[in-house]
Amino acid sequence: MAEPPRAWALLGRRAGDNRQVLTLAEAMGLTFEAKPLRFNPGRALPTLLQRGSLHTLTLDSRALIAPPWPDVVIASGKRTAPVALWIRMASGRRTKLVHVGRPWAPLSWFDLVVTTAQYGLPDRPNVIRNALPLAHPPAAAGAIPPDLAALPAPRLALLAGGSSRPLILDAAAARRFVEAGLARAEASGGALLVATSPRTGAGAVRAIRETLGRAQVPHRLSVFGEGDNAYRGFLAAADAFLVTEDSAAMAAEAAMTGRPVAIHPLPRRPDAWMRIVLGCRAAMGVTPWTRRLFDALVAWGAVTSIRDIGAFAGVMAREGLLDGGPAARDRGAQELAAAAAAVRRLADAART
Structure with missing residues (x-):
């Protein structure tokens, strides 16, 4: 054989x-x-x-x-x-x-x-x-860790990525991210689950800890690389998600749980090279002929395509993949x- x-x-x-x-x-x-x-x-x-x-x-x-x-x-x-x-x-x-x-x-x-x-x-x-x-779609919710199941619902999970040019998740941006989650949790009377990722910088982690230290709502924090990683447990336990816009992977995993997902915007600081490429893309998008030329340059490897996370989020939103239900999983x-x-x-x- x-x-x-x-x-x-x-x-x-x-x-x-x-x-x-x-x-x-x-x-x-x-x-x-x-x-x-x-x-x-x-x-x-x-x-x-x-x-x-x-x-x-x-x-x-x-x-x-x-x-x-x-x-x-x-x-x-x-x-x-x-x-x-x-x-x-x-x-x-x-x-x-x-x-x-x-x-x-x-x-x-x-x-x-x-x-x-x-x-x-x-x-x-x-x-x-x-x-x-x-x-792979996350395992169906049902095996929620007992300590998370004991928290009041609705449970909002905050999933923090990291800086990915031109998006910046520094201390200030991390603080605003957690404050946005706290405002939602306080309004709903529920709890907050916060998870960082391998890309979350030390300054952002400190800001998350400090902001949660003043929280008046029940919460849990899982910092990547410190102790047991509770990320999978948070996916199972959350009733809704707020995800920093840099991470398409975390947004997709959250959406595939069948619970609603919101994308949290981050500040943008494009470097000089990115400004040049974005300028070329804008200039060459004026006519169908120049758009085809730019696409050909990308296909040849002469120009690097710039990661536009807004395009990803736009597809997810237009097709209802952030709204909850089975659409994203399927x-x-x-x-x-x-x-x-x-x-x-x-x-x-x-x-x-």
Whole structure:
């Protein structure tokens, strides 16, 4: 009997990217091997200059990239793209490449790109644009931890992300975020559940603690990296969510619980390069011809698409995915199943 197709999941430094890669790898129903990669200072080189290369990997990570070559590689983030391209070349161009999110490279490098609206990728035959990031729907509420179940309802969960240019979650923004949640909890007579993430900065965490220290409503705080992580328990126990707008993944996970989600806006501080790209995007969006030219530059990897979280939130709002009920859970499950099926087809094609 022929061996079933094999896959590699290339893991980088971003936990959110890795979760999506692993979620897709698990959903495709094939044998896969996770390859956690570490990078040397050469990672700062533009992706187009690196092309297919292992030069930015540390020596121990290079040792992980060895035959037998997989039928399909699933990756995310700009650092993994040159590694994935090198694997395809080493395999005699047999290995298929799947990228999740924003590739930071020519779209033609990949057999499939699974993305969401915030990355602004142009329409291409190898691009799937989903409404939600790839995620398994949270377990059905029912196993609510007893200490959370004892809190008065409605329980509002505040999910804090972190700074992600141009969005800023500093101490002042974190304080306003918690104050907004406290105002809602005080008006409803319920409780507050506050969770931070790996990206929440130390200053923001201090501000959250200080603001909660003055709270007059029952509350719980779970700081990522300190003690047991109560994030999953908060997803089960919350009756509603308030999520900082930087985190599409947390907004999607919250929405898939079937409870209503509100997006909390953060201040914007674009740097000089972002202003240039945004200016080019605005200038080239004037006519259909210039819009096509800008899309072509993005597709070629000459211009990096700017993450526009407002575009993601807009899709979620327009399609009713933030309103509660089964819509987000059903949509997420359908999109994940469709992406997994597309990856399986690629893996099968690699063996023919």
